[in-house]
Amino acid sequence: MNIQYKKGVLELCVLSLLKKRDCYGYEISEYLSNLINIADGTVYPILRKLKSEGLVSVYMQEESGGPPRKYYSLTNLGRETYENERAEYLKFAQTVESLLEDDDNDKE
Amino acid sequence: MTRNEFLSKLTDELKKYNITDTADIVSEYEQHFAFKMADGFSEEEIAAKLGNPAELASQFESISEDKKYEGRKTAAVIGLCITDFFTGAFFVLLMAWEAIMAAFSLCNAVAAVCLLGGISPWSLIPSMPYLSGVVFALSLIALAVLSAVGCIYFAAFIRQLMRSYGRFRQNTIAAASGNAVLPSLAIHPRLPAKINRRIRTVALLSLSLFAACFVLGMTVSMISAGALEFWHAWGWFGYTAVN
Numbered sequence: 432m433n434i435q436y437k438k439g440v441l442e443l444c445v446l447s448l449l450k451k452r453d454c455y456g457y458e459i460s461e462y463l464s465n466l467i468n469i470a471d472g473t474v475y476p477i478l479r480k481l482k483s484e485g486l487v488s489v490y491m492q493e494e495s496g497g498p499p500r501k502y503y504s505l506t507n508l509g510r511e512t513y514e515n516e517r518a519e520y521l522k523f524a525q526t527v528e529s530l531l532e533d534d535d536n537d538k539e
Numbered sequence: 540m541t542r543n544e545f546l547s548k549l550t551d552e553l554k555k556y557n558i559t560d561t562a563d564i565v566s567e568y569e570q571h572f573a574f575k576m577a578d579g580f581s582e583e584e585i586a587a588k589l590g591n592p593a594e595l596a597s598q599f600e601s602i603s604e605d606k607k608y609e610g611r612k613t614a615a616v617i618g619l620c621i622t623d624f625f626t627g628a629f630f631v632l633l634m635a636w637e638a639i640m641a642a643f644s645l646c647n648a649v650a651a652v653c654l655l656g657g658i659s660p661w662s663l664i665p666s667m668p669y670l671s672g673v674v675f676a677l678s679l680i681a682l683a684v685l686s687a688v689g690c691i692y693f694a695a696f697i698r699q700l701m702r703s704y705g706r707f708r709q710n711t712i713a714a715a716s717g718n719a720v721l722p723s724l725a726i727h728p729r730l731p732a733k734i735n736r737r738i739r740t741v742a743l744l745s746l747s748l749f750a751a752c753f754v755l756g757m758t759v760s761m762i763s764a765g766a767l768e769f770w771h772a773w774g775w776f777g778y779t780a781v782n
Contacts, residue, residue, distance in 0.1 A: 456567050457574045470590030475567045476598035483602050489719035501567070501719050 437469060442477055443520055446505065446513040449487060453504040478503055486512055540586040542572050552596030563718065564599060608717045615715035619708055626704055633697050640690045647683035651676040665775040671760040678752030685745040688738055695728035 444467070445459055454462075460474040481487045486509035491499040505513070540548070546565055553561045568589065575585040589595070653664050654676035667675075703724040710720040730738070757769075764772040 455570075457571055460571065464588075470588065470595075471571065471585075472568065472589035472595045473598070475564065475571075476595065476602065478567075479564065479599060480602045491719045491721040493721065498570075499721055500570070 437467070438473075438477065440520070441467070441469065441473070442481065443513070443516055445474070445477055445481065446486065446509060447517070449503055449505045450510065450513055453502045455492075455500040455502050459503070481509070485509075540583060542576075542582045542586065545582075545586040545589065545592060546572075549592040549596060552593050553599060556596060556600040558596075558599055608715065611715045612712065615711050619711060623708075630697070630701065633693075633700070637690060637693055637697060640686055640693060644683045644686035644690060647679045647686065651679035651683065654679070665770075665773065667760060667773055668763050671756055671763060674752055674756035674759055678749050678756055681745045681749035681752060685742060685749060688742045688745065692728070692738060695730060699724070699728040700726050 441463065444463060448454060448459060448462060456475060456478060459478065460471050463469065463474055464471050478487065482489060482503075486506060487503045488506050490502050490504065492502050493499045546568060549568060550561050550565055553564060558564070571589065572582070572585055576582070650664065653659060654672040657669060657672065658664075659666070703726045706721060706724045710723065713720045760769040761767055763769075766772045770776060
């Protein structure tokens with residue numbers, strides 16, 4: 432699948448994951464690369480973009496026996512943006528799905 | 540590609556796009572390597588799964604960097620310099636108090652030894668019957684222990700206060716430059732529960748021993764001097780001795 436196409440959707444996935452709980456970068460990268468076929472490194476530019484847009488904020492948390500981890504957490508703006516984009520995406524996906532299914536029926 | 544090759548390639552590529560905050564970006568990939576290697580993956584495998592450094596760097600390109608932080612960081616550093624001056628003076632004050640407490644504890648211990656040994660260097664210790672001397676010596680020892688415990692706790696307190704201030708400085712600069720901040724540290728010392736309990740026990744014991752011996756010493760002295768104001772009877776503080 433086209434990488435640019437995927438990236439927009441990935442942002443939404445990251446936001447949905449962060450809505451549940453605060454995560455550190457590696458957690459998000461593992462979670463997404465297990466579900467979607469992307470290079471592991473792709474998540475970090477996305478996180479940085481979300482941060483520069485003010486959708487997520489970062490903080491450090493000390494872990495026993497290791498360097499402090501950088502956690503990402505959803506801001507209020509991020510929450511709002513997520514809800515709007517989620518609704519938009521679901522509507523869009525539904526339309527696309529019904530279109531593609533129609534196509535399937537025509538062939539038979 | 541090994542870990543170091545990957546990271547240095549990534550740094551070079553990021554610099555090509557004039558990204559200033561390369562260290563912050565690269566540290567995320569360093570952590571990724573650390574986590575994966577802990578799971579038993581080889582450096583080559585991890586680098587291959589991460590993707591092409593040049594391609595990754597290009598994905599950071601379009602992200603606008605915040606210019607607003609530049610002025611803020613300078614302001615924070617200047618502010619901290621002023622704060623440092625006052626906080627530094629405050630820490631000197633705390634350390635002076637620590638030194639006074641230590642000296643007080645030492646003086647009490649020396650005075651107790653003199654009383655027990657019946658010696659009076661430069662006639663600093665007023666004369667009294669040996670029994671009163673022993674009881675007072677005990678109370679002085681208890682006071683020395685109490686102030687020593689106080690010293691130890693206070694030293695831990697100063698240390699923690701300094702660490703807490705250090706964290707505050709670090710966080711202020713991080714926040715002003717838009718980086719992640721660490722949780723702030725408590726200002727009271729976090730000693731292990733066992734040591735805390737011990738300190739409390741020793742402090743309480745020495746305090747009660749001091750009070751008891753002090754009262755007992757006064758009583759013994761009053762009885763043996765035959766007067767409530769025994770210091771008059773024994774000619775302390777420049778009074779002429781009655782007997």
